[in-house]
Structure formats: C-alpha cells, structure tokens
Amino acid sequence: MSAADPIVVVRGLRRVFDVSPPWLSRLIDREPRRLLKAVDGLDFSIVRGETLGLVGESGSGKSTLARMVVGLLAASAGQVLIEGVDLAATGDPAARRAVRRRMQMIFQDPFASLNPRWRIGAIIAEPILAFGLAGRQAAARRVGELLNLVGLHPADSRKFPHEFSGGQRQRIAIARAIASNPDFIVCDEPTSALDVSIQAQILNLMRDLQDRLGLTYLLITHNLAVVRFMATRVGVMYLGRLVEIGETEALFAKPRHPYTRMLLDAVPDLSMSGRARTPVGGEPPNPIDQPPGCPFHPRCPRAIEVCRTETPAFVDDVACHLAHGDPGWLGRE
C-alpha cells in the first residue's frame, strides 16, 4: 500500500509505560521495574482518502496508538510522519502548526470532550481562531455553516453542551474537528457511547463528510460491524501489536490470522442464519506479563511448537507462523 500517496506513515512505533511501584518499595521488596508495553512496534501507513479501521479488544493498545498519532502522547521509540513531517522531531514551529491544523481528533465520550462552560459557538470557533484562519465575524459565519453541515441549526451556537443529547454532542465534536479544514481525522471509538439508531446517524454523517471534504480517517473501534461499514482497510491489534492488516472485504472473507478469525466468529449473528458463535477459550492476557513467543499462542487453537518460543515477524501483512507457510488456510470455504 506504500505505492499510493500516504498521508500518515507510522514506523516502528512503541510506547512503554512504567507501572513499577515507587523506587523505595522496589528496593525493599527487591522487585524489578514493571513495564507495560502498550504499543510494541507498529508499522503501517494510511493512504489519502481512505478509512483505516483498527480493531482489537481492551488493552490491545488502540487508544494509546491514537493518542500517539495525533501527538497527545510521546512515543518511546519510532516515529509518526504526517505528510512527511515528524511532529515530535521537527524544530520548525511553522511546519508543526501547519500539520496540526490538518489533523484533528474525535473522542469517544461526547460528554467529556466538550467544555461545559463554553457555548457551542465558541467551542467550534476555537480551532478557527487558534489557527488564525478567519476573524471573529467570519468565524461566527463559518460556525453556522459547520452546524448546518453536521445536521444542527446555526442558532444552536448560542447554547451550552448540556442542552444537547449524546448524539447531538458527537455532531458538535465532529463540527469542531472539521472546523480547521483538516485532511486527516483520528476517531477513537466515536460511536461506542451511543445507541444504535444514533450510531447509524453519526456513521452516515462521517461518511458523507468524507465524500464531501475528501477526509482521511483513522477509525479506532472494538466493533467489527462498524469497521466493516466504514473502513477501506482494517488492521487487527492484539497486545500492542498488529497481527494482520488488509483490505476490508478480503479480511472479512478470508481472515489469515487465527485471532482475526476468532474475533469474527465471536460476533453474535443477527441474521440468525444458524451460524453458531464459537466461544474462544481464555481472555486477553495482562499486557504487563506477556507470554513468550507469539502473544496469542495461549489462546490459539492452531498453536504449534514454534509459536511458544519465537515471536512471528510481521511479513506480507500478517504476523503468524502458520499463515506464512500456507496463506489462506484459515479461509472460510
């Protein structure tokens, strides 16, 4: 996928959290440092105009990754290039500012992500004014347009966040995210706090805006059906690593990694076609004590000897010892 025009390139990205007890307790109890590898060496790129979906269970490092991509969290190693600029390394404030304007984020909880004391107009105008894109009057006009665009009324700019429902607040968060004319938006679980009928409204809105404004999305979610609806490509994360990445259609039709297969099988079947849901044994391990070898091997139904000792390399878009020998062995016939 690197051949096309990448807007975001992630190289060897790593984030380690130190979760050790204070040094004195460590000294007394003779305990070593305890490190949590939230993101453990990620490489991928996002092509202009596409939606890259990232799925995984709690603790797989999805949200840590999202925060590193937008620069809210420093990486322990590796780099994130947005249009070729590494925000963390560049010393040029103008370049950094230019990248920041073109990149925005939508958070999961629309109740926490809007300042309760600000009027909607001020919330949405903030990025416009902060980046000096327009004067106060022009910004106010632009806020009206943006509210229209996300399906609210321009008069709503006088109101406060508490006057809106969860779905409407998420529309406001989207209006704020597109206010600075970004190219790239990171969406971290944008609909998981919403009811399904409201989720449908927000997902449709996000796709409409993508078509109209040519946006690129990084969509982080645990909901496979949402990814199926939204994403061009999908990456599957497990314990801080990518286990598989691929075109949405292909990945859903022919998962190559046993974990992807397991996730797909675990989704309840709404069409009631009689497909039995196969419960998988075990739970995601604690990311502090990761198993040796392939991190998925204790739960993997196909694990062989080499899986227990050697960590599989991420080759040809999948990190699995078995997939490399005989691609497609996991495919659904």
Add this chain to the structure above:
Amino acid sequence: MSALLSVRDLRVEFVTRKGPLVALDGISFDIAPGEVLGMVGESGAGKSLTGLAIINLLDPPGRIAGGEIRLEGSRIDNLPPARMREIRGRRIGIIFQDPLTSLNPLLRIGDQLAETILAHTSLTRRQARERAIAWLGEVGIPSPEKRIDGYPHEFSGGMRQRVVIALALCAEPALVIADEPTTALDVSVQAQIIAVLKNLTRRHGAAVMLITHDMGVIAETADRVAVMYAGRIVEIGEVGEVVRHPLHPYAQGLMAAIPTLEARVRRLAQIPGAMPRLSAIPRGCAFAPRCPRVFDRCVERPLLLPVGDRSAACWLYEAPVVAEARQ
C-alpha cells in the same frame, strides 16, 4: 401455559417538584417457566427500570404507581421489604452489568457464595462450601477448589461475571434477571459468558429476563423479545420473527440501523431525531414524531394488541386498517 412471571399494566413514576414523570406506562408481559425473554431498547427506554420494578429495588423518587406483578400467581409488588428480600435471591436471581460492583471486594469469593447458599437452604457450612466449589466449576472457573479463597480483585472481568452468575443461580431461582450481563466485556469473553448463562439456566430450568441493548445477544439467546420505546413496549413476539420481520416502525428502524458483518452497504438506515425525554413524551403514540408512516390515527395512544402470534402497539395493524390495505 401458566406464566412464571406476569406483569400487568405496570406504571412507574418519578415524583418531582413539577409533578410525576411517567417512566413506565402500561407495561404488560409474561415469562413462561424456562423461557428466555429479551428486553431491548435504547438508553432511557425503561428496560432496566422494568427489571428493577420487578425486584422492587427502584430508587426513590421512583415508585410503582399502578399495575401488578405476579410470580407464580401471587402478587409480589406490594410485599413488605422483609418478604421481598426472601424472594430476591431465592426465587429471583439477579445479574448486573458491572461484576466488580456486584461483588463485595472485602470478602472471599467462596464466602460470598456460601453466604448466599446458607441464607436460602438448610445446608451446613461445610456442605455450602462444597456446593460453592461445585458452582464455580459449573460456571467454568478453572481449579475452583483453589480459586474459591480468592478475592474479587484477583479475578479478571470475565471470571468475575462468571462468579456473579454462580451467585445469582446458586439458590436455584425460578427466574434470573440479567441486566446487560455482557456489556462491560470484550467480544470474545462476551461469547463465553452468554454460553455459560444459556447452558446453566437451561440445565437448572430457570427462566431469564435478559435486558440488553445488543440485538445480536438477543438474537442468539432469547426465545421471545420485547422492544421498548419511551417507557412502553411497542412490540413483543418470537425472536426470529421480530428480528427478521419487525412490525412496529420503530422496531423496523432499529433493526435496519444495526451494521452487520454480512454485507457491506452504502448507507445505514437511520431514524431521524432521538427518543423524547420523560418530561416531553408526546400524547398518543410516543414514536409518532419520528415515524415515517405516521397518519391521523396516531394522535391517539395505540394499545399493545395481538397481530398474528405476536403483539404490536401500532395503529397500522389495527384490524380495519389491515383489512383496508388488503383490498
């Protein structure tokens, strides 16, 4: 079929300074012995409140303002608190969403289980402990004889929810009310918990009232399903029929709005607007302002009436209208 649980015209109000807010209005349904009834709806539709009203655990200012609830024929909505406490646990088991808050963090798992077993049976302490170990084994906790002396914080989320299921079932209740039992869990663990809940209730012959917003969980678990909207049941019937061919326009909109894994679609169907607040529930049909098929009849409140083998609260299915449509 004599119902295990029978709810008739249940009305729950919240008393406020501006007058009562009606949170549940005219809720009627039955659960047969051994049956799994799903309750679905969006936040604020009144699913959890229905469950809480049945076990009489409404927080004030909420109160039951009308109707009756019968368990095996006898009324339980007007019992004194001491009698109701005997029914909770013994006759009706309860599973809440968050397993961490439904377990006492200061007591060992085994003591919590044994306490419940002792309270509802005439076993000795030693027998109760053995029974507790057996239950932990039944809900799929590995090496239960060791884990029984663990504290809740030593268990993962999925394992805790298994313990909660054991707690709810260990007095062999006739009915289990499960309120969003899998919502806090990851999808792979969710499948395990649903399987445990389904197998155990079947084996012990307990009926289940499964409250969830997840249609997928309902589709694979429930026998019948009730769809709630703004404090009312809009449709109730056999799960396959309601999921595949919903009658009520709200149920139709809800099913169409759910993205699925099966086919990629251009757009999701969406219902315009949002559910009304309790203080602003419209007169007549509560769904009318958002309904694509609204007509002049909808200013009157539709009753939940039989349509074929199920029931729907919608004027579209009133007999004369159906007859007209057929001509």
